[in-house]
Amino acid sequence: MKAFNQPGRWEKFFWPLLAATLLLSLWHYSVLWTATQVFPSPLSVEKGLAELLREHVLWSDIADSLRRVALGFGTAAALGIPLGLMLGWYPSANQVLNPVLQILRPISPIAWVPIAIVLFGVGDHAAVFLVFLGAFFPIMVACTSGVSTVPSIFRRAGRNFGLSTAQILARVVFPAALPQILVGLRMALGISWLVVVAAEMIAVDSGLGYLVIDSRNSGKRYDLVVAAMLLIGLIGLALDIGFRRLERIKSVRWGFDHES
Amino acid sequence: MATETGMSLPVRDLKLRMERVGMAFERDGKSVSVLEDINLDVSDGEFICLVGPSGCGKSTLLNLMGGFLVPTQGSVIIDNQIIRGPDPRRILVFQERGVFPWLTVEGNIGFGLAKLSRAERRERIDHYVQMVRLQGFEHTFPSDLSGGMQQRLQVARALAVNPDVLYLDEPFGALDSSTRLILRGELLRIWQRERRTIIFVTHDVDEAVQLADRVVVLSARPAKIQNVLTIDIPHPRNISSARYLERRDDLLKRIGLAYTA
Amino acid sequence: MKLLVRPFAFIAVLLVIWQVAVNRDTAQLLPGPFGVVRGMGDLLQHGLLLKYVVASLFRVTWGFLLAAVIAIPLGLTIGWHRRAEMALSPLVQIFRPISPLAWIPIAILWFGVGDLAAIFLIFVGCFFPLMLTAMSAVHNIPAVYVNVGRNFGLSTADFVYRVIYPAVVPQLIIGSRITLGIAWLVVVAAEMIAVNSGLGFLILDARNAGNRYDLVIAGMIMIGTIGLLLDLGMRSLERAKSFRWSYSED
Numbered sequence: 001m002k003a004f005n006q007p008g009r010w011e012k013f014f015w016p017l018l019a020a021t022l023l024l025s026l027w028h029y030s031v032l033w034t035a036t037q038v039f040p041s042p043l044s045v046e047k048g049l050a051e052l053l054r055e056h057v058l059w060s061d062i063a064d065s066l067r068r069v070a071l072g073f074g075t076a077a078a079l080g081i082p083l084g085l086m087l088g089w090y091p092s093a094n095q096v097l098n099p100v101l102q103i104l105r106p107i108s109p110i111a112w113v114p115i116a117i118v119l120f121g122v123g124d125h126a127a128v129f130l131v132f133l134g135a136f137f138p139i140m141v142a143c144t145s146g147v148s149t150v151p152s153i154f155r156r157a158g159r160n161f162g163l164s165t166a167q168i169l170a171r172v173v174f175p176a177a178l179p180q181i182l183v184g185l186r187m188a189l190g191i192s193w194l195v196v197v198a199a200e201m202i203a204v205d206s207g208l209g210y211l212v213i214d215s216r217n218s219g220k221r222y223d224l225v226v227a228a229m230l231l232i233g234l235i236g237l238a239l240d241i242g243f244r245r246l247e248r249i250k251s252v253r254w255g256f257d258h259e260s
Numbered sequence: 261m262a263t264e265t266g267m268s269l270p271v272r273d274l275k276l277r278m279e280r281v282g283m284a285f286e287r288d289g290k291s292v293s294v295l296e297d298i299n300l301d302v303s304d305g306e307f308i309c310l311v312g313p314s315g316c317g318k319s320t321l322l323n324l325m326g327g328f329l330v331p332t333q334g335s336v337i338i339d340n341q342i343i344r345g346p347d348p349r350r351i352l353v354f355q356e357r358g359v360f361p362w363l364t365v366e367g368n369i370g371f372g373l374a375k376l377s378r379a380e381r382r383e384r385i386d387h388y389v390q391m392v393r394l395q396g397f398e399h400t401f402p403s404d405l406s407g408g409m410q411q412r413l414q415v416a417r418a419l420a421v422n423p424d425v426l427y428l429d430e431p432f433g434a435l436d437s438s439t440r441l442i443l444r445g446e447l448l449r450i451w452q453r454e455r456r457t458i459i460f461v462t463h464d465v466d467e468a469v470q471l472a473d474r475v476v477v478l479s480a481r482p483a484k485i486q487n488v489l490t491i492d493i494p495h496p497r498n499i500s501s502a503r504y505l506e507r508r509d510d511l512l513k514r515i516g517l518a519y520t521a
Numbered sequence: 522m523k524l525l526v527r528p529f530a531f532i533a534v535l536l537v538i539w540q541v542a543v544n545r546d547t548a549q550l551l552p553g554p555f556g557v558v559r560g561m562g563d564l565l566q567h568g569l570l571l572k573y574v575v576a577s578l579f580r581v582t583w584g585f586l587l588a589a590v591i592a593i594p595l596g597l598t599i600g601w602h603r604r605a606e607m608a609l610s611p612l613v614q615i616f617r618p619i620s621p622l623a624w625i626p627i628a629i630l631w632f633g634v635g636d637l638a639a640i641f642l643i644f645v646g647c648f649f650p651l652m653l654t655a656m657s658a659v660h661n662i663p664a665v666y667v668n669v670g671r672n673f674g675l676s677t678a679d680f681v682y683r684v685i686y687p688a689v690v691p692q693l694i695i696g697s698r699i700t701l702g703i704a705w706l707v708v709v710a711a712e713m714i715a716v717n718s719g720l721g722f723l724i725l726d727a728r729n730a731g732n733r734y735d736l737v738i739a740g741m742i743m744i745g746t747i748g749l750l751l752d753l754g755m756r757s758l759e760r761a762k763s764f765r766w767s768y769s770e771d
Contacts, residue, residue: 007604015608023612038630092527099528100535106702106748107741110622110710111721114728114737118550194620198710201622209623216626225626229619236618328668348674358665362687371683372673421673 040223045230048223058211062235065196065207068124069239072131073192077185080136084143088177089169094144101137109134109195113203127199127207134195135188142184146177179247186243193236208232273303275338275457276325276425282333283320293482294320298334300476300485304424305455309468311515312478312486318461319429321478325459326352326427338425348372350425351418355433358414359402365389366398368413372421388416391450408439412446419450425457432467444470448495465515469508470497477514487514552735557742560735569723574747577712577719580636581704584643588700592648593693596655597685606656613649621646621707625715639711639719646707647700654696658689691759698755705748720744 024042031041040048052058087094109130116126150173158168200209208228215224283295294317302308310318323329324336327343327350335342338350346352359368369388373381389395392412402410411431418426428447432440444467451458462468468475469491477487491497491507498504536554543553552560564570599605621642628638662685670684712721720740727736 007607011604012607015604016611019608019612096527096531100532102749102752103742103745105745106705106752107745108706108709108721110706110713111724111741111744113713114724114734115551115741118734190618193618197620198622201625201714209620212623212626216629222626222630229623230615232623233615233617233619237614240614240618326672328671346668346671346674348672350672352668352672354665354668356665357663358669360666360669360684360687371669374679 038220038222040226044223045226048221049227049230052211052224052227058231061206061208061211062231064124065200065209066235068127068131068196068199068207069189069192072128072196073135073189075128076132076135076139076188076192080139080188081143081181084140085147085169085174085177087140088144088147089173091148094148101140105137110198110202113199117203123204126203127196130199130203131192131195135192138188138191139184142187143177143181146180146184147173149180150176182247186240186247189239189243190236193232193239197232208235274301274340275304275306276300276302276459277337278325278334279337280334281321281324281331281336283317283324283329284332295324295331296482296484298483298485300488302457302459304457307451307458307471307473308460309472309475310459310461310478311463311465311468311475311511312483313480313515314463316478316480317483318463318478321483322352322427322429322459322461325425326350328352348421349423350427351421351423352427352429353411353414353418353431355430359410359417361402364399364401365394365405365413368402369416369420371417384420388420391419391453392416392446406439407435408443411435411443415447415450419454419456423456425459428458428460430461430463433462440464440467447471452495465508465511466499469504469511470499475511477511486517489514550734552738556735557738560733561739561742564723564736564739570743573718573720573723574743576636577708577721578747580639580643580711580719581701581708584640584708585647585701585704587640588644588647588651589697592651593655596652597659597689599652600656600659601685613652617649617653622710622714625711629715634715634717636716639708639716642711642715643704643707647704650700650703651696654693654700655689658692658696659685661692662688694755694759698752698759701751701755702748705744705751709744720747 028042031039087097112130112133113126116129120126120129154172154176155168158172163171196207197209197212200207201213204210205214208231211228212225212232215221215228278298278300281295281298282293284291284293286292298321310321312318320329324331327336327346330344337343343350360371363371366385366389369385370381373384376384385398389398392415394409394412394416397405397409402413405413414431415426415428432443435443447458448471460468460471472491475489475491476485477489478484479486489507489511493501493503493507540553540555543551543556561570599609624642624645625638628641632638632641666684666688670680675683708719709721709724712719713725716722720743724737724740724744727733727740
């Protein structure tokens with residue numbers, strides 16, 4: 001029962017563009033007004049971005065960050081999904097493991113840096129390990145809760161039709177839990193992106209996070225700092241949108257509707 | 261005695277008039293017509309039921325009458341004024357979850373009474389708690405009430421602000437049949453005491469024949485008024501009397517027609 | 522009681538495995554459970570532990586509250602007006618994936634190294650999640666409540682105070698719990714880079730100044746425990762409110 005004030009389709013582009021333009025102008029004029037020597041204006045950020053693109057360093061940095069995310073996220077999924085599904089299916093196992101997990105979960109992956117460096121030394125492996133830590137818990141929790149919230153009606157129906165436990169898991173429980181698992185994976189991907197950038201600021205010397213810190217440390221190039229930040233935001237957004245596309249393909253097949 | 265149209269009532273008695281009302285919605289760029297050429301006169305204090313096939317637009321019609329929607333054609337006139345939006349003089353009772361879960365029974369009934377003095381409000385609340393027979397539950401939260409009690413609470417909240425018109429959108433639809441019977445009786449009792457204009461949407465034929473002065477039958481989408489059936493049986497209506505059954509059959513036949521219209 | 526036995530037994534087993542692994546490791550880099558306990562005793566003795574815990578909590582509280590006071594009303598407003606959401610949502614979506622830590626250079630530029638920078642980072646880390654929670658909470662208000670509010674002819678102020686606010690509070694509390702968890706993660710990381718006190722700094726410093734891995738792990742356990750306590754605290758708040766305002770997701 002909404003009033004008949006439906007926005008037109010053109011408005012989907014108009015309003016964000018307007019907001020972005022206002023924001024950019026505000027930014028530009030504050031820089032001019034305060035006559036700051038250090039903080040970059042939108043134009044200098046743009047130039048900085050072009051500079052980065054020309055030097056090949058940027059592409060390898062992006063590739064490094066994405067690679068670490070892929071490895072860490074992939075490993076977390078490979079381990080977390082089966083473990084999470086099992087814990088969801090056997091609540092007694094969940095009871096045993098849960099307290100340990102609840103204490104480990106609030107520890108920022110970054111707090112693991114010293115341990116990571118001891119185990120893997122400074123470099124790629126440490127970063128991948130940190131990404132793994134960041135993604136592992138959300139994925140596992142999503143799988144566990146996805147399985148445990150499958151209505152028992154479904155399980156009973158499976159048994160009614162004479163399916164074995166393995167079949168019930170594969171043909172009933174897993175598809176029913178899939179939307180929730182996918183949402184958990186998407187969130188874990190977002191977290192992975194946050195962690196890899198943070199990890200690269202401390203524990204490695206390549207990648208977008210490193211670019212941010214290095215641009216400041218070696219020459220106070222705040223234009224590059226902001227350019228790198230924007231890139232981080234855009235790539236993170238692209239990862240999220242890409243994953244949502246994936247979700248929608250699956251969701252359409254299973255007929256689920258998920259907005260989150 | 262069924263009248264084919266709903267018009268021609270003395271103006272002084274007239275509470276609500278729908279004049280050539282039509283309603284269309286935009287769906288995916290196309291215009292979908294839900295209601296067409298609805299003309300209806302309702303007099304003050306009348307009990308009207310709207311019936312029709314599922315999805316025909318009964319609720320849409322009710323929302324138009326309540327001012328929650330603006331008709332794409334025609335106008336809704338109440339007390340000789342074209343209505344332009346929702347108003348506390350015309351309260352809508354919803355099928356489900358209409359009461360505020362964060363307020364007690366008292367809090368909900370008192371919701372529209374903020375402008376009254378404390379004493380007046382107290383009096384009003386007590387009066388309506390009694391009327392819907394929720395005494396003893398004044399400080400209870402809706403989550404601790406049964407479905408039937410929640411609907412009673414909604415009715416009390418609606419009546420507390422002394423509306424001219426009461427709209428009820430399948431209010432008993434989510435309840436079990438015995439509760440429905442009880443609440444129908446309660447609604448009639450309240451209506452006979454406080455004589456407001458009531459417009460009641462239902463898909464239950466028995467409900468319509470038990471409650472209404474006139475039953476408006478809507479056709480399938482795009483809905484027009486198919487018939488208006490007058491139930492001139494005095495209350496209390498004996499549901500096994502021949503008169504009642506005759507009306508009921510008549511209505512069933514007409515709704516049967518509505519499905520093929 | 523039986524419920525507690527098994528998890529504790531499991532933890533005990535893990536500790537044993539840990540101790541054995543440490544004993545067999547000739548390089549002796551990482552300490553075993555006993556070493557960690559001794560390390561914690563050390564910290565308590567020097568009074569550092571309490572000081573650092575307070576510092577971290579202080580920053581979290583301020584960063585979170587500042588973010589809440591601005592982001593929640595803003596989010597509620599944006600969620601309500603569709604055009605405002607169309608305008609600002611894309612911008613929020615771009616800022617959200619930027620790790621708060623990536624703001625460190627700017628934080629240091631504006632606030633120098635110290636408490637304010639850390640609070641700023643936590644503010645950034647909390648701002649977008651809280652705003653998105655508020656927006657989603659407004660979207661999820663059942664239309665019935667809005668229509669009843671309109672029906673009873675409430676003024677705008679009344680409407681916000683008596684319908685919108687009570688309807689969104691349960692979801693806001695859940696969102697706040699999650700965001701508080703995020704804040705706790707951010708503060709630890711921020712302290713490892715941008716400040717000179719707090720639990721995160723403790724971890725880094727313990728390693729840098731003498732490879733005291735026993736203190737590192739002790740610090741990590743403290744971080745985990747406090748984070749868990751914060752989470753449990755918020756959950757009990759959730760339960761208190763939902764108990765009264767429970768309209769479950771059905």
